[in-house]
Amino acid sequence: MICTYNTLIFSGLFDHHLTLAPKVETMYSPQSTKALQKETVDFLKKAVNGKIGAKEIESLRQVLRFHEYRYYLLNDPLIADPEYDKLYKALEEMEGEDASLVSSDSPTQRVAKGLTKAFPTVQHLVPMLSLENSYDSDDLISFDRKAREGTGVDKIEYCVEPKFDGGSISLIYEDDMLVRGATRGNGLEGDEITSNVRQIRSIPLSAKFSDYGIEQIEIRGEVLINKDKFAKFNQQLIEQGLAPLANPRNAASGTLRIKDPQEVKRRNLEAFVYNISFYVRSKKAAKGTANNLQTHSAALEMLWNLGFRSPQKEKKVFKGIQSVIEYCNEFESKRDDLPYEIDGMVIKINDVDLQDKLGMTSHHPRWAIAYKFKARQATSKLLNVEFQVGRTGSITPVAKIQPVHIGGVTVSSISLFNEDVIREKDLKIGDRVLVERAGDVIPYIVKSMAELRTGSEKKIQFLKNCPVCESKLFKEEGEAAWRCINIECPAQVVERIIHFVSKDAMDIRGFGDANVRKFYELGLLKDIPGIYTLDFNRLGELEGFGQKSLDNLQSAIENSKKQPLHRLIFGLGIRFVGETTAKTLTQAVDHLLDLKDFTLEQLQDLEDIGPKVAGSVFHFFSNKDNIQILKELEKLGLTLKNQKKQHSSDGNLTGTTFLFTGTLPTLKRSEAEEMAEANGGQILGGVSAKLNYLVVGEDAGSKLEKAKKINTVKIISEAEFLRLLKK
């Protein structure tokens, strides 16, 4: 039997009591949580000896699903990451040994190999409609009036939930298994993106709809990227010389169409589901076996109980529109505290029969309305474009606009990133521009309004010379940014010092951008080593510097000398070297100056270091002035030694060099490296004749190929490595 959610929901099959089920906090009861926790401990013990039997494989999967649920949905994990990894690896190994044990909803089956060739167009089972918008309490009052007139009900019950600002998706489950994921597309047809949807941890690969008497179901939801993950992702783009994405919404919907599922996985998308559009009732379903789905809030609760992230905790049910308005206002004030973006609230008539009575237009349902929060967009005039020089010499155009208030902040300066952005947006000085500021995200120009031009607008002239030192600008092939390559350029020197003292680098509090600029302009600070030879007597003569702030600054400078090596490497501001690469480089050396002996090839052999990064590091350490600066810093008392890398001199691996590559069956690479080092072994940064053992896991790449060409390198498995340890 086929039912659309709004016409035939379980009619005649189940009891129609309207009371809501008690609020649930988790789909697992306290008893089952305890039982699963006990099983976890048992499996962890067994995993060490490889003693999990084939019969237990489904229980192991259940345990992993439980911990994924705790982690991704409740944000309240009950085990540590390495413990989860151990169980996951154990499952992977069991499935690897016997392919007949694999099931498509196994936690291991989120990993997609290879690239998606195309996203076929698929038809939605029910058209994906849009929502009518409302902007103030009057709009909501008039929506309520029409709803009361249409239904004949005096005081309507509404379910109110956030309006998530991401990319909408539809999911189909058949016989409890996720079988299809699709984008909204034009509402009738979308792109089939199942392989990408499988990478989103808050979307279950299987769910027990059969317990609710459902055989096939189509669910609607929104895919989001958390604000902090978005900020990190943009930071990486900037480090790579690429323009950052405008907002989390574009990042989420863009990611859904990426053809590399591994990249989708890396971006850590989240998904909320908020609507059932269609289902087919199973023939076997007997009266009374399922939950009461007569209300929207009960549907959200069912989805939550099945392991989906529905707005179960965020939703509220009210009788009458007045409390709805209050809840919308209350939520708007909390908007910035949420980890993800919402752009309003959605108000839905709770009773499904009443929804049916009102029906829908060709565009939107009459039983729901979106309440849009105050716009974070405004129009303004583009007054001028200024050019800033970054620490690596890149020239960034910055739009100066007539100041406008957006979401409680006055915006007058907006980065345009590079020349291409100016061209793509067809910007001219004097243009009216649309500006958006999404949440914590930096403001950006959405577009210029070409139709409002008067003819007096001026073309933006891009510079040929550096605005600070006047050197000729260059643009490398394949790069978007123009660059000043004068390393002595005062703007670059100042920016480099600012970066060096910043929180994520050497974290010298009390400096701040303004002080660095001031000291530089007064000739009191010329370069990075100058930080450690500052003349505090002269600083004391400056206006606004009390003894206390000077003492604080002095001790912050002193403390920074003990910062770990990776912070110093990051602080040097080498192009393309972010915090992660800085840690990788640290791992590869005993002393920072070892890097000057690395060849381009050796650098590329390091984890996640490609030709571009390797070239930049090589270039930095081939420059005599840079080496001189590093030596000076060492003399001034900074730590250039990798202090974490102390080799045990009396283990059974003493004098033996190792390198780990690929995914090891049970150990994390960092764990294996620690084990080798603890036994006196030394970890090398890349494959060379100095290497004794290359320990290879799954998907080992170029390192393995290279090692095969060097006779002296022994290629071994993790198991053989563990045997070496025991010898």
Ligand code: IVH
């Ligand atoms: S209900 C038939 N609920 O907003 C009604 N939509 O502007 C289906 N959206 O296309 C939509 N959060 O992509 C609904 N809690 C929520 C939502 C939501 C975000 C999106 C959805 C829809 C768009 C309308």
